[in-house]
Amino acid sequence: MSALTLTPNLSGHDDLYQSLVALHEGLSEEDSLKVWAKLALLLANQIGDRRVIEAAIAAARPAA
Amino acid sequence: MANVAGIPVYKEIGATPAPATDTDSAPVVIVGAGPVGLAMALDLGRRGHAVTVLNRLDFVAHCSKAICFSKRSLDILDRLGAGDAVTDKGVVWNIGKVFWGGDDAPVYQFDMLPVKDQKRPGFVNIQQYYVEEYLLDEVSKLPNVEIRWGHAVEDVTPGAEGVTLDVTAGGQGYRLRADWLIACDGSRSTVRDRMGLDFEGRVFEDNFLIADIRMTHEMPPERWFWFDPPFNPGRSALMHRQPDDVWRLDFQLGWNIDREAAIRPENVEPFVRAMLGEGVAFEREWYSVYTFQCRRMARFVHGRVIFAGDSAHLVSPFGARGCNGGFADIDNLGWKLDLVLRGAADAALIETYNDEAIATADENILNSTRSTDFLTPKSTASRALRDAVLELAGAHAFARPFVNSGRLSTAVSYPASLLSTPDAETWAGGVPPGSPVLDAPHEDGWLLDALGDDFVLISHGWDGAAPEGVTRLEVSGLAAERLALPAGGATLVRPDQYVAARWQHPTTEAIAAALSRARGALLKGDACLH
Structure with missing residues (x-):
């Protein structure tokens, strides 16, 4: 079984989606990339379990 | 007069005459009297073996080269009798600080000696030629170790029970048969080349400038590293103290540069002045340009020929894993070869040197590669990730352990x-x-x-x-x-x-x-x- 939760695990999906879009408003693509990276680092630290994070990285990777 | 022109001389020694006959033999031959070769000679010599060292130069070169000697290396040097001389002369340090941009407060700092109450500090900075001199002092106490200065290996013929070397000394050639040959002849190893062997691994597309200068300057004995400082925008820099008011400055230069031009004083000095101020008074000590390489031989043991140090593996210098890795090699090999030479162990024991030294090299290469990927991001996305780490590290403790300005050498486990x-x-x-x-x-x-x-x-x-x-x-x-x-x-x-x-x-x-x-x-x- 995957360590990663792949079923809905929070509420307010539209609100969250909007927050993520708003995060990038007015940013250059370069700055946007950096903001995504900061978010990933903050969330990775919050999760705190490298198994879960590695599973998420694997799930995010484009299919070969 | 030095036998090779163009290399500054720290200590003249003079050529050792070629042997009287044109064939000679020795149980153990070490090629290279750099720190790794000398430490190897010292270890085997202290254990009572007759050791012959061949060195192409007939002098000790005046280049700072390796300057950061790890606690583990000091422990090894202590065992060999040279630890006090190195530590007494060296600049002792434990703390490294990493700065980002023009900010005076570090975004990250580390302590290389987290466990206190140990004899040796995390690191000592000292010019390589001092280490060579102190090792030579110890070697000279051993009548069973002979160093042949100005003897260059021209060819290597391995055999089942030994190896034959063609050597030239002062224009005269002779053959030297050895039961065991240890190649400590550096990154451009003649022994490796003549045996048709090579490195495997990565070369990184970036150049770094070493500017070792002499100046009077006040700064704590710490390793200071900058990402994107105002004096080298978009790139990195490092400042580190050595004995005798010598300072190592290191500047990232980028890829497509003229390497010969880069070390001319008129091109180096603007970097120094940008970092330390227009009015700074300094003298040139040693300027050099290098490229990051993370490579090793597929095997370090080839029958009776054994590779140790830079001849076997190369890493980017930001973890101080070059010379320290070489000392780890000889420390591992010395007692094993001793047992084999005494007939107290089968030659198969040497195969465990291959395994353990490769484990060490792989850990050093892994850490160096990761540091290099952080120092010189290869894509827009990896640069964004690196900068995200640095931005977060300034404000939040959680991000600081991601900051990688070089993970410095510590002992490797097997x-x-x-x-x-x-x-x-x-x-x-x-x-x-x-x-x-x-x-x-x-x-x-x-x-x-x-x-x-x-x-x-x-x-x-x-x-x-x-x-x-x-x-x-x-x-x-x-x-x-x-x-x-x-x-x-x-x-x-x-x-x-x-x-x-x-x-x-x-x-x-x-x-x-x-x-x-x-x-x-x-x-x-x-x-x-x-």
Whole structure:
């Protein structure tokens, strides 16, 4: 079984989606990339379990 | 006069005449009298072996080169008798600071000696030529070690029971037959080249400038590293103190540059002035340009030819893993070759040098590669990730451990060593088999100093009999605590200070079995040494 939760695990999906879009408003693509990276680092630290994070990285990777 | 022009001279020694006959033989030949070759000669020489060292130059070069010597290297140098000279002359440091942009406060800092109460500090900075000089001082006390200065290897012919070298000295050629050859002849190893062997791995597309300068300057003895400083925008820089008011400055230059032009004083000085101010007074010590490489040979042992140090592996310098990695090699090899030369172990034991030195090289290469990926991001996305880490690190503690300005050299463990006897009991901490003993105060001195050059049984209140061939050392207090030894427990330590086995309830038989295993008894006698 995957360590990663792949079923809905929070509420307010539209609100969250909007927050993520708003995060990038007015940013250059370069700055946007950096903001995504900061978010990933903050969330990775919050999760705190490298198994879960590695599973998420694997799930995010484009299919070969 | 130096026999090779264009290299600054630290110490003239003068050419050793070629032997009287045109064929000569020696049990052990070491090629290269750099720090790794000299330490190898010293280790084998102290164990009583006749050693012949060939060095292409007939002088010690005046180039700072390797400057950061790790605690583990100092422990090795202590065992070889040169630790005090190096530490007394060197600049002792433990703290590294990483700055980002023009900010005066570091975004990250680290301590290279997290466990205190050890004899040696995390690091000592000292110019390579001093280390060579102090090793030479020790070597010169040994009548059984001969250094032939100005003797260049021209060709290498390996055989089943030895190797034949074609050597030239002062225009005269001779053949030298050796039972064992140890190639410590650096990154452009002649021995490696003549044997048709090469490195595998990555070369990174970036150039770095070393500007070693002499100046009077006040700064704590710490390693300071900058990402994107105002004086080298978009790139990195480093500043590190050496003895004699010499400072190592290191500037990232980028890829497509004229490497020869880059080290001309008129091109170096603007970097120095941008960093330290227009009015700074300094003298040139040594300027050099280098490229990051993370590469090693596929094997370090080729029959009777053994590679150690830069001839076997290269890493980017930001972890101080070059020369320190070379000392780890000879520390691993010395006692093994000693046993084989004495006929006390099968030549298969040398194969474990191949395994363990490659484990060390791979860890050094892994760490260097990761540091390089952080220092010189290869894509827009990896640059964004790197900058995200630096931005977060300024404000939040959680991000600081991601900052990688070089993970500095520490001792490498061999958890899979074939020479170790795995734990049969449950241990809470301590030093497991395959890891080096942690130093601690011991009687009026230090535990590591008490270990010596042979197998040692460190016991904590065990009164049984140790098997033959093992020195006894009884410890208590912090030394026992750091090994997690309960009363009546014991740890068997290899001559390179690595733990071979440990017991909460030792028996003479179990110790004898572990000793025998650590000397290679379980290895296949026909292990292929190709």
